[in-house]
Amino acid sequence: MVNSKMQKLPTGLYLIATPIGTARDITLRALDLLASADMLVAEDTRSLRKLMDIHAIALRDRPLVSYHDHNGDRARPRVLQALAAGQSVLYASEAGTPMVADPGFDLARAAVADGHLLVSAPGPSAVITALTLSGLPTDQFHFAGFLPNAASKRKSALSALAQVPGTLIFYESPKRVAAMLRDACAVLGGDRAAVMCRELTKKFEEVLRNPLAELAEIASQRTFKGEIVVLIGNAPKRSVHEDDISSALQEALETHSLRDATDMVSGELGLPRRQVYQMALKLGKDR
Numbered sequence: 001m002v003n004s005k006m007q008k009l010p011t012g013l014y015l016i017a018t019p020i021g022t023a024r025d026i027t028l029r030a031l032d033l034l035a036s037a038d039m040l041v042a043e044d045t046r047s048l049r050k051l052m053d054i055h056a057i058a059l060r061d062r063p064l065v066s067y068h069d070h071n072g073d074r075a076r077p078r079v080l081q082a083l084a085a086g087q088s089v090l091y092a093s094e095a096g097t098p099m100v101a102d103p104g105f106d107l108a109r110a111a112v113a114d115g116h117l118l119v120s121a122p123g124p125s126a127v128i129t130a131l132t133l134s135g136l137p138t139d140q141f142h143f144a145g146f147l148p149n150a151a152s153k154r155k156s157a158l159s160a161l162a163q164v165p166g167t168l169i170f171y172e173s174p175k176r177v178a179a180m181l182r183d184a185c186a187v188l189g190g191d192r193a194a195v196m197c198r199e200l201t202k203k204f205e206e207v208l209r210n211p212l213a214e215l216a217e218i219a220s221q222r223t224f225k226g227e228i229v230v231l232i233g234n235a236p237k238r239s240v241h242e243d244d245i246s247s248a249l250q251e252a253l254e255t256h257s258l259r260d261a262t263d264m265v266s267g268e269l270g271l272p273r274r275q276v277y278q279m280a281l282k283l284g285k286d287r
Helices: 028-036 045-054 074-082 104-113 127-135 151-161 177-188 212-220 243-255 258-269 273-286
Strands: 012-016 039-042 063-064 090-091 118-121 139-148 167-172 195-198 206-213 228-232
Touching: 012 028, 012 104, 012 258, 028 090, 028 118, 039 045, 039 195, 039 206, 045 063, 074 090, 090 104, 104 118, 104 206, 118 195, 127 167, 127 228, 139 151, 151 177, 151 258, 177 195, 177 212, 177 228, 177 243, 177 258, 195 212, 206 212, 212 258, 243 258, 243 273, 258 273
Parallel strands: 012 090, 012 118, 039 063, 039 090, 139 167
Antiparallel strands: 167 228, 195 206, 195 228
16 A cells, blocks of 8 residues: 655655566555655656556646657756756656666766765566576676667677676567577577576566577577567586687688677687687688
């Protein structure tokens, strides 16, 4: 039950995490803040209104401001003006925790720069939910957000992550997930453990756990819908001889540029890119 006798909130920007699926995943503290803030700001005002209706929180005469990637520069001055006037402002992302792949970053940074209080009320997060479901190591993980759309840039980004210790976590769209997994397999190696989580906490939640090569093959044969999180485990530790590197590079250079061949081999063998690049240069000169 929402606390209807809460005292007026101190001036500041309050970030609340909203459910990524099941509406009852919202916290009691987030509901209290929703009921008490002077101004409400949301990435998607329709989603927030629906959430408020489900939990019987009235908007009353409070302003509800839309704030997203396309209007942030126009909406931000109004929010900062409210803070300067001593009001409490609540910001809610469309789903999950604000600031994680979310347009609220610029708003929060501007509020802090102006000396205002910034408060985060923790709650649902697709990143952490997927990590806990994956069965992959949780002691170290790296959230890389969305990869670039273009294949060449996506492969370069994956190559840069090849040596990052811990579980790699990505957001991806259902339309691009097959291409993303194919490129990840080529760059990082198909034997890495991988997991795809879809529609987390929703009716059609699905978790696929396979080696990366198998997961890429599954994705190539299916059409997916909904929000997707992809997780990729550490590169298997292996002993690599110089002859193995040379052989892999020679094969890759038959069909790829020096740069792409370097990215592929360094990812597949789990080696520093610089080491593989130097050998690729030497092979290129010899050829």
